[in-house]
Amino acid sequence: MSIENLKALLKLKQEMRPFDLLGRSLxxxxxxxxxSLEQLQRPKNxxxxxxxxxxxxxQDLEVFLENLQKVQESQALALSLDFTPLYAKEPSLEMLDLLGFVRRLCSKPLILKDLIVERYQILEALVYGVDALILDPSLLQKDLKDMVAYAMHLGLLAIVQVASTADLKHAILARAKALYIVQDFKEILQxxxxxxxxxxxxxxxPITPTNSYGVDALMLWS
Incomplete structure (x- = not known):
């Protein structure tokens, strides 16, 4: 993934639609x-x-649409889209249009994983219909707390990605209420x-009582 590609895209988008203008569009x-956090939380019983x-x-559009229909017909609580692989090359300005497209075709709440480094991206995600964001402490570092608070201020659910004990510490200091653990699960869970x-x-x-231990929600990939 290329942060330089991300920075170039952000600069272009902010020149076309400044932060204040984006905010007024709300x-x-x-x-x-x-x-909501309560929806994700698994009841103890x-x-x-x-x-x-x-x-x-x-995925090819035809395959993506077929899978999107399966999501719509499923009992899944929410749908997650990961945009981070798109930064391997220079991303398109139209990449976020996919969010609005999905929001119109699928009634499931939408969780976005992206290379989020600025408030602009959080506001933009809200405008495009996102319901929750996965934030990466390794990208945001000292800005994580501010970004978690800003997402919550906008009504979005902020989920902090945890890949190490250091990430967990940053998430706790940022007062995150939801974590997405991606590595060393058992060690971190403790x-x-x-x-x-x-x-x-x-x-x-499938999802079982065994793999559900200590977990509120499990992510399945299509």
């Missing part, structure tokens, strides 16, 4: 965030974690304070 924004479905945005909502990937479905 006055007629038809989208309101639909995913429920043995199975919630199901989250993730789609590869690099260190997570009680009360936080925990998401992780599931490599081998």
């Amino acid at each position: 006055a007629y924004n038809p989208y309101l965030p639909r995913l 429920i043995p199975l974690a919630h199901t989250l479905l993730a789609l590869d945005v690099r 260190l997570v304070p009680q009360g936080l909502v925990i998401l992780k990937d599931l490599s081998t479905p």
